[in-house]
Amino acid sequence: MSGLIDLSLVQAVQALRKGDISSRLLIEAYLERINQLDAKLHAFLAIAPEKALAQAEAADRRLQAWRRHPEEPLPALLGIPVAVKDVLCVAGMPCTCGSRILEEFYPPFHATVVERLLSAGAIILGKTNTDEFAMGSSTENSAYGVTHNPWDLERVPGGSSGGSAAAVAARLALVALGTDTGGSVRQPASFCGVTGIKPTYGRVSRYGLVAYGSSLDVVGVLGRDVQDVASVFSQIAGYDTKDATTLDLPVPGMNVGEQADLSGLRVGVPEEYFIPGMQAEVEEVVRQAIHMLEKLGAQLKPVSMPHTRYALPVYYIVAPAEASANLARYDGIRYGPRVPAQTLWGVFRQTRGQKFGPEVKRRIMLGTYALSAGYYEAYYGQAQKVRTLIKQDFDAAFKDVDVIAAPVAPTTAFKIGGHGDDPLSMYLEDVFTLPANLAGVPGLAFPVGFDQQGLPVGMQLMGPHFREELLFRTAFTYQRATEWHKNTPEMVA
Amino acid sequence: MHDFEAVIGVEVHAELETQSKMFCSCQVLDVTRAEPNTAVCPVCTGMPGVLPVVNRLAVEYALRVALALQCQVAPVSVFARKNYFYPDLPKGYQISQYEYPLARHGRLLILTTTGERAIGIRRVHLEEDTGKLTHVNQEGQTYSLVDLNRAGIPLLEIVTEPDLQTAEEVRAYAVALRSVLRYLGVNSGDMQKGVLRIEPNISVRRQGSQEFGTRVEIKNLNSFRALERSVAYEIQRQIETLQNGGRIIQETLGWDEGRGVTVTQRVKEQEDDYRYFPEPDLPPLTIEPVWIEQIRQGMPELPVAKYQRFQQQYGLGPYDAEVLTAEKEVADYFEQVLAAAPQASPKVVANWITGELFGLLNQAGQDIATVQISPQALGELIQLVVRAEINQNSAKLVLEEMFTSGEPAARIVVARNLTQISDPDQIADLVSQVLRDNPTQVEAYLGGKEPVLKWLFGRVMQAARGRANPQVIQGELERQLAEMKQG
Ligand SMILES: [Zn+2]
Numbered sequence: 002m003s004g005l006i007d008l009s010l011v012q013a014v015q016a017l018r019k020g021d022i023s024s025r026l027l028i029e030a031y032l033e034r035i036n037q038l039d040a041k042l043h044a045f046l047a048i049a050p051e052k053a054l055a056q057a058e059a060a061d062r063r064l065q066a067w068r069r070h071p072e073e074p075l076p077a078l079l080g081i082p083v084a085v086k087d088v089l090c091v092a093g094m095p096c097t098c099g100s101r102i103l104e105e106f107y108p109p110f111h112a113t114v115v116e117r118l119l120s121a122g123a124i125i126l127g128k129t130n131t132d133e134f135a136m137g138s139s140t141e142n143s144a145y146g147v148t149h150n151p152w153d154l155e156r157v158p159g160g161s162s163g164g165s166a167a168a169v170a171a172r173l174a175l176v177a178l179g180t181d182t183g184g185s186v187r188q189p190a191s192f193c194g195v196t197g198i199k200p201t202y203g204r205v206s207r208y209g210l211v212a213y214g215s216s217l218d219v220v221g222v223l224g225r226d227v228q229d230v231a232s233v234f235s236q237i238a239g240y241d242t243k244d245a246t247t248l249d250l251p252v253p254g255m256n257v258g259e260q261a262d263l264s265g266l267r268v269g270v271p272e273e274y275f276i277p278g279m280q281a282e283v284e285e286v287v288r289q290a291i292h293m294l295e296k297l298g299a300q301l302k303p304v305s306m307p308h309t310r311y312a313l314p315v316y317y318i319v320a321p322a323e324a325s326a327n328l329a330r331y332d333g334i335r336y337g338p339r340v341p342a343q344t345l346w347g348v349f350r351q352t353r354g355q356k357f358g359p360e361v362k363r364r365i366m367l368g369t370y371a372l373s374a375g376y377y378e379a380y381y382g383q384a385q386k387v388r389t390l391i392k393q394d395f396d397a398a399f400k401d402v403d404v405i406a407a408p409v410a411p412t413t414a415f416k417i418g419g420h421g422d423d424p425l426s427m428y429l430e431d432v433f434t435l436p437a438n439l440a441g442v443p444g445l446a447f448p449v450g451f452d453q454q455g456l457p458v459g460m461q462l463m464g465p466h467f468r469e470e471l472l473f474r475t476a477f478t479y480q481r482a483t484e485w486h487k488n489t490p491e492m493v494a
Numbered sequence: 495m496h497d498f499e500a501v502i503g504v505e506v507h508a509e510l511e512t513q514s515k516m517f518c519s520c521q522v523l524d525v526t527r528a529e530p531n532t533a534v535c536p537v538c539t540g541m542p543g544v545l546p547v548v549n550r551l552a553v554e555y556a557l558r559v560a561l562a563l564q565c566q567v568a569p570v571s572v573f574a575r576k577n578y579f580y581p582d583l584p585k586g587y588q589i590s591q592y593e594y595p596l597a598r599h600g601r602l603l604i605l606t607t608t609g610e611r612a613i614g615i616r617r618v619h620l621e622e623d624t625g626k627l628t629h630v631n632q633e634g635q636t637y638s639l640v641d642l643n644r645a646g647i648p649l650l651e652i653v654t655e656p657d658l659q660t661a662e663e664v665r666a667y668a669v670a671l672r673s674v675l676r677y678l679g680v681n682s683g684d685m686q687k688g689v690l691r692i693e694p695n696i697s698v699r700r701q702g703s704q705e706f707g708t709r710v711e712i713k714n715l716n717s718f719r720a721l722e723r724s725v726a727y728e729i730q731r732q733i734e735t736l737q738n739g740g741r742i743i744q745e746t747l748g749w750d751e752g753r754g755v756t757v758t759q760r761v762k763e764q765e766d767d768y769r770y771f772p773e774p775d776l777p778p779l780t781i782e783p784v785w786i787e788q789i790r791q792g793m794p795e796l797p798v799a800k801y802q803r804f805q806q807q808y809g810l811g812p813y814d815a816e817v818l819t820a821e822k823e824v825a826d827y828f829e830q831v832l833a834a835a836p837q838a839s840p841k842v843v844a845n846w847i848t849g850e851l852f853g854l855l856n857q858a859g860q861d862i863a864t865v866q867i868s869p870q871a872l873g874e875l876i877q878l879v880v881r882a883e884i885n886q887n888s889a890k891l892v893l894e895e896m897f898t899s900g901e902p903a904a905r906i907v908v909a910r911n912l913t914q915i916s917d918p919d920q921i922a923d924l925v926s927q928v929l930r931d932n933p934t935q936v937e938a939y940l941g942g943k944e945p946v947l948k949w950l951f952g953r954v955m956q957a958a959r960g961r962a963n964p965q966v967i968q969g970e971l972e973r974q975l976a977e978m979k980q981g
Pocket of ligand 1: 519533535
C-alpha cells in the first residue's frame with residue numbers, strides 16, 4: 002500500500018497507463034490514509050468514498066480499453082485522486098466554506114475548475130477544511146475545528162487552504178485545489194512543505210468559487226512538486242464564458258523538463274521582503290535558496306518595490322469591502338440553516354448573528370465601514386489608488402527581471418492558538434503574499450529548507466501576468482537540483 | 495400662488511425586453527402571468543459561487559435608447575454594486591451603474607399645448623431588476639411570497655435634468671419617451687404590467703429663486719393619467735403647504751387614484767447609503783465606436799423626425815402628424831395606405847385612419863396591431879371613394895363590415911349593391927320625381943326659403959338608397975330648380 006501513495010501525480014499517471022497499478026487500488030490507498038490519519042489532522046470536512054471508488058472502477062475500465070487502443074486520446078488525469086477546498090462547489094457534495102451559515106448546503110452545480118478536473122478524469126476524494134469563507138491564515142477560523150500541521154500536530158497548517166495543504170503533505174490526497182485571496186495557497190504550502198501555485202488573476206475561472214474578495218480570489222493548486230502542480234494547473238486554467246474576468250489567452254504547455262539550467266534568467270530580489278521582525282531562519286533559508294538559483298545559472302538583481310508595506314492596509318480595506326457585499330446573500334431564506342424569529346428582519350439578524358463566526362463578522366463590519374458615505378474616498382478610494390501603485394512596482398520590476406524571489410511568510414508554522422485574540426498579528430502572516438494578489442500576478446510557493454525545529458520553510462517566485470510557465474520552469478530546475486520537496490513528515494514514513 | 499414654480503425631474507425604469515436576463519441565460523417572461531420562480535437559475539437567485547455575465551443584446555438595446563435620446567455614449571462604463579438588504583434582492587446588492595454610466599447628456603423633444611421643448615437627459619444606465627414580493631394576509635397569518643422571475647431582467651434607468659415644470663409636461667415627456675422605447679422595439683411601454691415605471695420627483699420654489707426646495711418622489715404610478723394627476727396634485731399641495739407656513743418633508747409618495755391624493759409611503763430621514771463600489775466580477779464595459787456606428791445605421795426613424803417629416807412631406811397639420819406618429823405601427827400603416835391609394839390626398843387618408851378606423855378600434859378595444867383590415871384593403875376602399883365609385887356614406891358602411899369580416903371592399907360593395915349612381919340621366923329622373931312629389935317644398939324654395947334645398951337633397955339621396963353621387967344630385971337639383979324658376 003505504501004508504495005502507491007509514494008507515487009507522484011506524474012508517476013501515478015504513467016503507472017496507471019502502463020497497468021502497473023489500478024485506479025481502484027490508488028483510491029483505496031488514499032481513502033485508507035484518510036481513515037487512519039484524518040482523525041488527527043482534520044484536513045477533510047467531507048469525504049465521498051463510494052462515489053470515488055465507483056469512479057475509480059470506471060477509470061480502470063477505460064484504462065483497460067485504452068491499452069488495447071493506445072492511439073486513442075486519454076484524459077490527462079484519469080483515475081487520479083484529488084481533494085477540493087470546501088469553498089469550491091461540487092454538485093452532490095456539501096459546500097460549507099467552513100461556516101455554520103452554509104451547514105448542509107449542497108450546491109446544485111459544479112465549479113468550472115471542478116468540471117474541468119472531472120472531465121480530465123480526476124476523482125474527488127472529498128472537501129478540505131478552510132478558514133470560514135477563506136478568511137484566515139491558519140484554519141483556526143473554521144467553524145468545524147482546526148486542521149493540524151502534519152509536521153507538528155500542535156501547529157497550524159497555515160490557511161486558509163490549510164486542509165488542502167495538510168492533506169497533500171500527509172498524503173491523504175495526491176493533489177488538491179485551494180484558493181488564494183491574500184496568500185491562502187502559498188502560505189499553507191510553505192507551512193506544510195508542499196508546492197502551491199496562485200495563478201494570475203483571470204487565468205482560472207472563479208465560477209463556483211464562493212466569493213470572498215472577488216477582485217483578489219484565485220483558484221490554485223497544491224501538490225508534492227512543481228510538475229504535479231503544473232499538470233493540474235494546465236487542466237483547470239483558461240478562459241471560461243461563465244467568468245467575465247477570465248482572459249481568452251492560450252494556456253501554454255508546461256514543458257518544464259526542457260531547460261537544463263537557469264542561465265539567462267534574471268531573478269529580482271526585493272529588499273522590502275526581508276523585514277526586521279521576521280524569523281531569522283526563514284530569511285537565512287530563503288537567501289540560501291536564492292543563492293542556489295544563482296548557482297543554477299540565474300542572474301540575481303536587487304529590485305525595489307517601495308509600496309510593499311502598504312499591501313497589508315490596502316488588502317484589509319479592499320478584501321473586506323468586497324466581502325461585505327459578497328456575504329450579504331446569506332440570510333437563511335434560500336439555503337443554509339435558518340434561525341427562527343418573530344419577524345423577517347429578526348430571522349435575518351438571528352441567522353447572521355448566530356451562524357457567522359467572529360472573524361467573518363469583523364471583516365463584514367470593516368468592509369461596510371470602508372464603503373460608507375463619507376468614508377469611501379478616505380478608505381476604499383484611497384486603497385484603490387495605492388493598489389495601482391503596488392501594481393506599478395511589479396510592472397517596473399518586471400522591466401528589469403523575469404521573476405521575483407521572496408519569502409512566502411515571515412515565520413514557519415506557528416502553534417495553534419499562537420496568535421491568541423490578536424487579529425492584527427495574524428494579519429501580518431500574509432504580509433509577503435498580499436502584494437501578488439493586489440497586483441494580480443502569479444506566485445508559486447515551494448519548500449526550500451527547514452528551520453531548527455524541523456518545520457518547512459517556503460520560497461515564492463512571482464512573475465509577470467500570465468507567465469506561470471516561467472515560475473514552473475524556474476522551480477522545476479530548482480527541484481531537480483535539490484531534495485527539499487521530497488522530505489515528508491514523520492506520519493508519512 | 496402665482497409666485498411659485500415647480501421643479502420636476504423624472505426617473506424612468508424600463509425593462510429591456512430581450513430574450514434572456516441581464517446576467518444569466520434565464521428567459522425574460524411576462525412576470526404578471528408566469529408561474530412564480532419558473533425562470534430562475536443559480537445566478538439570478540444569488541447562489542453562492544455564481545458570477546454574472548453581461549447580456550450583449552441588453553447593452554445593444556440600451557445603446558439604441560441612448561442614441562435615440564442623443565446622449566454621449568461613454569467609451570468605457572463601469573458596473574457597480576448597489577448594496578441594500580431586502581428580500582426581493584437575492585444577492586443583497588443590485589448590479590447597477592453609478593459613477594460611470596453608459597451614457598449622459600441627452601435630450602428629448604416633447605410636445606405640449608404651448609409648443610415644443612427639449613428636456614435634458616442627465617444619464618442613462620443599465621442595471622438588473624429585482625424580484626417581486628407578494629404580501630399575504632390569510633387567516634391571521636401574514637407572510638410574504640418571493641417571486642424571482644423578474645430578478646435579473648435587464649433594466650434601463652433614464653434620468654432627466656430637473657427641466658420639467660408642469661404636470662402636462664411630465665405627461666408629454668412620458669408619452670414621448672414611451673413612444674421612443676416602442677419605436678426602438680426595446681420595451682412594450684406597458685405601465686400596468688410595470689415594465690415601464692415612471693417616477694417623477696417634485697419640488698417647488700419661489701419664482702426666480704436659484705435654490706431647490708425639498709423634493710418628494712412619487713412611485714407606483716401605473717398610467718399616464720395617474721402620472722399627470724398626481725404631479726398636478728403634488729405641485730398644488732406643496733405650494734399650499736408653503737403658503738400656509740408649512741414645511742415639505744423629503745419622502746416617497748404613492749398615488750391614491752380613488753381619492754385623488756398622494757399618500758406617504760416612506761419618509762427619508764437621510765439619503766440612503768448604498769455603499770456603491772465597482773463590481774469586481776465584471777470588467778469595465780467597453781463600447782467600440784464601430785458598434786455604435788452599426789447601431790446608428792440600424793436605427794429606425796424616430797417619432798420626432800417622423801412627426802416633422804409628416805408635416806413637410808405630406809402637408810399634414812401638427813395634430814394629425816402627432817397622432818399618426820405616436821406609434822410606429824400607426825405611422826407605418828398610414829404610409830402603406832397612402833401608397834395603396836395614390837389618388838387620395840394625405841389629409842384624406844389621415845382622416846380615414848384617425849377618424850373612422852380609430853373610432854372602430856376604440857369601440858372594439860383593439861389596436862392597430864391586431865386590426866383585420868390591411869393597409870392595402872383600406873387603400874382600395876379610399877380609392878373607390880376618390881374615384882367616386884361609392885360615396886362617403888357607403889364607404890363608412892363598407893369599412894364597418896371590413897372591420898368585422900375582413901372581406902375586401904370591392905366584394906362588399908358588390909354584395910350590398912352599394913355602387914354609386916353617378917349617371918346624370920338616372921339622377922335627373924330621381925330629382926324630377928322628388929320635385930314632382932313635393933310641390934309645397936319646391937314652392938317654398940322658389941319663394942326664397944333657401945334651406946329647403948338641403949331637405950330636397952336628402953329626399954333624393956333617400957330615393958337613391960344612399961348610393962347617389964352627392965355632387966351630381968346637387969348639380970341636378972340646382973339645375974332643375976333654376977329651370978322651374980325661369981319657367
Ligand atoms: Zn437566471
